[in-house]
Amino acid sequence: MRRHTSVETKYHEERDAFLKGLRGLDRRAFLKVSLAAAAAAAASGVRFHPHSFQTVSVAGAATSKVEPFTFAYISDAHLYRRELNDRFVRQLLRAVDDVNGLDPAPDFVLFGGDLAQLGAPEELDLGAQILKSVKPPVHMMVGEHDWYLDLGDKWRALFGQETYSFDHKGVHFVVLQSVVEKDFWTARGMTPEERMHTVAGLDNGIQSRFEVGEPQREWLKQDLGKLPVDTPVVVFSHSPLYKYYRPWNFWTEDAEQVQAILKRFAHVTVIHGHTHQMLTNRIGNIHFHGMLSTAWPWPYAPEGLPKLTIQMNRPDPFNPNDGLGTGTVDVQANGMVDAVYNLWNRNPIQVSATYVSSNGTQNPPAPATLTSY
Ligand SMILES: [Fe+2]
Numbered sequence: 117m118r119r120h121t122s123v124e125t126k127y128h129e130e131r132d133a134f135l136k137g138l139r140g141l142d143r144r145a146f147l148k149v150s151l152a153a154a155a156a157a158a159a160s161g162v163r164f165h166p167h168s169f170q171t172v173s174v175a176g177a178a179t180s181k182v183e184p185f186t187f188a189y190i191s192d193a194h195l196y197r198r199e200l201n202d203r204f205v206r207q208l209l210r211a212v213d214d215v216n217g218l219d220p221a222p223d224f225v226l227f228g229g230d231l232a233q234l235g236a237p238e239e240l241d242l243g244a245q246i247l248k249s250v251k252p253p254v255h256m257m258v259g260e261h262d263w264y265l266d267l268g269d270k271w272r273a274l275f276g277q278e279t280y281s282f283d284h285k286g287v288h289f290v291v292l293q294s295v296v297e298k299d300f301w302t303a304r305g306m307t308p309e310e311r312m313h314t315v316a317g318l319d320n321g322i323q324s325r326f327e328v329g330e331p332q333r334e335w336l337k338q339d340l341g342k343l344p345v346d347t348p349v350v351v352f353s354h355s356p357l358y359k360y361y362r363p364w365n366f367w368t369e370d371a372e373q374v375q376a377i378l379k380r381f382a383h384v385t386v387i388h389g390h391t392h393q394m395l396t397n398r399i400g401n402i403h404f405h406g407m408l409s410t411a412w413p414w415p416y417a418p419e420g421l422p423k424l425t426i427q428m429n430r431p432d433p434f435n436p437n438d439g440l441g442t443g444t445v446d447v448q449a450n451g452m453v454d455a456v457y458n459l460w461n462r463n464p465i466q467v468s469a470t471y472v473s474s475n476g477t478q479n480p481p482a483p484a485t486l487t488s489y
C-alpha cells in the first residue's frame with residue numbers, strides 16, 4: 117500500500133536521517149549528508165556551484181618574492197547543538213563542499229571564528245568534526261562565540277593556540293585573538309553561561325569592547341620585528357581591526373595601536389570575520405576585508421560604514437541562504453589581495469587591491485545582480 121506522508125513528516129524524517137548521518141561522520145556518512153545538503157539547496161532553487169565561497173588572492177610586485185596563490189575562507193558558522201538547529205550545520209557542510217570543489221584547490225582555508233554559537237563543547241566538537249572534511253589545510257581563528265563559556269579551554273584543546281603566525285610563499289600571516297574583553301563578570305557574580313550569553317548579545321551595554329590587548333600587541337611587535345619592511349603581511353582577526361559601530365561591537369578598542377604596529381610595512385591586509393557582511397575599508401596603507409558568514413547576514417550598522425564598502429543587497433527574507441557564502445582571496449605578486457565574495461545565490465563580487473589602493477577610483481566591483489527585497 118502506498119504510504120502518504122505530509123510535508124512536515126517528510127521533513128522530520130529527512131532531518132532525522134541527516135542528524136543520524138552526522139553522528140558518525142566518517143567519510144561515507146559525510147558524503148551522504150553533504151549530498152543531502154546539496155540536494156536541499158537544488159530543490160529550493162538555489163544555484164549550487166563550486167564557487168560559493170570567498171576567494172582572496174595575494175599578488176606581488178616585480179621585486180617581490182611572493183609567488184601568487186589563492187586561499188579560501190569559511191567563517192561564522194555559529195553551530196548550535198545539533199538537536200536545536202540543523203540549518204546552520206547544513207550551511208557549514210555546503211561551505212565545506214564548495215571549498216573542496218575548488219579547482220585548482222586553494223593552498224589553505226582560513227576559518228574566521230564563531231564556529232560555535234554558545235561556546236558549548238558539543239558545538240565545538242561538531243564543528244571540528246565537520247571541518248575535518250576540508251581537504252586543504254585549515255588554519256583556525258577564534259571568535260567571541262567560541263570563547264566565553266570556558267575562556268578558551270575547549271577551543272585550545274581542539275585547535276591549539278589562538279595567537280600564532282606562519283609564512284606561506286613569501287607572505288607572513290598572523291592570526292590574532294581580537295575578542296579579548298575586560299572582566300565584567302566576576303564583580304557581578306555571573307556564571308560561565310551568563311557570561312557567554314552576555315557576550316553573545318549584540319546590543320549589550322554590560323560587556324566591554326573587544327580588544328587585542330597589551331600582551332598580544334607585544335607579541336605582535338616581536339613577531340613582526342624580525343621582518344624586513346617589504347615583507348607582505350596578512351593579518352587575520354575576528355573583529356574588524358578598526359572602529360565601525362560600537363554598540364554592536366563591530367569595533368576593536370585598541371585598533372589604532374595595532375594599526376601603528378602594522379604601519380611600517382608597505383603591504384598589509386587585514387581580513388576579519390564577525391560582521392557577517394561585505395565590508396571594505398582602507399586606513400593609511402592597510403586594506404581591510406570583511407568575510408561572509410555561513411549562518412546569517414547582519415544588516416549594515418546605522419552609522420560608521422567605511423566609504424569603500426560595496427554593500428551587498430539586503431538579503432531576501434524568504435531565502436535562508438541569501439546573504440551567505442564563503443570566499444577566496446587571490447594573493448598578488450606584491451602581497452596585496454583581491455577578495456572575492458562568493459554569495460550563494462548571486463554572482464561572485466570581486467573587491468580588488470587596485471580598487472582599495474586607488475580609493476575606489478579604479479576597477480570598481482561589478483554591482484550586485486539581484487535587486488533588494
Ligand atoms: Fe559571528
Ligand SMILES: [Fe+2]
Binds near residue numbers: 260261354
Ligand atoms: Fe563574532
